Amino acid sequence: MECKTFNALWLTDIDGTLIPSNNASPLVFSRISSFLKVLENYCVLTVPVTFKTRAELKELSRTLNYSFKAYVAEGGCSIIISQTLANPYQWKAGDGEEVITLCRNRSVLNVVFHSVDNTSCRDRYVRLTSLTPREASELLNASLKEAENAVKREFTEVVYSGSSECQQLIEKEAVSHGFKAFRTHRFLHLGEAGKEEAVKLLLNLIGYRVKGLTISSGDSPADAEFLRLAETSIIVSNSHTEWFRKYPYVKITNNIPHSLIDIISRHLLLKQPFE
Template sequence: MTQNNSLSGHWLIVSDLDGTLLDHYDYSHAAVDELLQQLEQRETPVILNSSKTFAEMLELRRELHNHHPFIVENGSAIFIPANYFPEKSGDAREQDGFWVIETGLPRAQLLEFLRADAEQFGTPYLSFAEASVDEIVEATGLAPERALAAQRRDYSEPLLWRGDEEEKQAFVARVRGAGMSTLQGGRFLHLLGSTDKGAATLRLLDCYRHCRDTEYRLIAAGDSPNDLDMLRVADIAVIIRAPHRPPPQLRARAGQRVMISEAVGPEGWREAIAQLFP
């Protein structure tokens, strides 16, 4: 990766987790811990933006010593700590000490679609709603308690696809026809409402700019195709290499900088972000 000059002004870093801040295999974040502390001292917020659930994010924020807003379930909801900003967004509701802006659909509505679709087309997939904890552990490598947290979803449904590509594309078309969307992650096809990581990122960016009267600019970091919507909206898109697939293809828009790490996973995150904030 080419050496970049350090940045001036106010920046937000919005980051995926698995394969980015967390190791793809063992979920370690040791490689980035020191840099995260330095960013905190610089007052540069790191916003976690993942397919993970509210319960999973709470635990990870604690481990990462992160107290900033976060985005769950591939852009389906934004959680802002109560009183983080001077005022609450008009459409936010309060939950467990957070202001919540919901941009997706309730999981119950998604599961109802799956039930109706399965009656006609079958289920060439394993959904989290139907999976046992042991099956989720096997599919994800998560510890059982974290598998339980991953199963407690509010806005999306991960599907471990077991059919062929033709069946998948037909399913995706039916989802789109129903006004919903899918995202292909590193392991799962995610069913969700008409939202994505990029749309939620821009909504949160507006909150920062409005509530702090500061022209924040945006860095986004991710490693897989389901991060592309988030990467597209960033001023600087940081693509983290994965150990088992090529980097996702991002066509840079005018004025956008795209960086691709040499190292993989958290080491790649540290490599890229440290160049921007030496």
């Protein structure tokens, strides 16, 4: 089913929001897949906004047996729009997708690590792209296939350090060199753009086709800026949410993804107000 206009737009983070961060079962993926297809039948456009790579998102689509019409990858550095969604007068790609990049190659980030390597933190951090797939699998607590796709980063770097002092130093160095740094639950993500910039550009490109409500969902301060762009924001978190300054918002504390599916379903499909 092709929708000329959409009754709603759902912008959502993936890990820890739509999908549990660790060891999601086939039943979970089946439930998510079925729900996304129901939303599509009601002309609700779902757009992942994530730090995942393009390769990871393609694999996720295969796992879900569902094709997203648009998604934001690598924390805002890449916007991918399908041919069915893109403005035909702007269409350039020949493989079914239009790719818009907001960042340069991740090699520009090397200057940050050259600076860090002159400090006591030299051997106290790891860059995801420097690891073998097996090493990345252990660090991410993910399958080998997932790890292989996670290290295929074009624009961003993911950093892990067991030292909060070193994490703060790397973040400070990145910002001092003009880059952006975003903390998630375990990692530091470095790049040249954020989710907010990518979502704003995406809305400029396709917003005219959305005639109803825009909802956003995320689970960490790294999602805060793009969450604020929606009319209704949903935070999936068991911890404090002082980092989110827009009111009102909805908070979900557990049972991923079922609680999120329930509240999206009640509001978009059953037209019930949020409590």
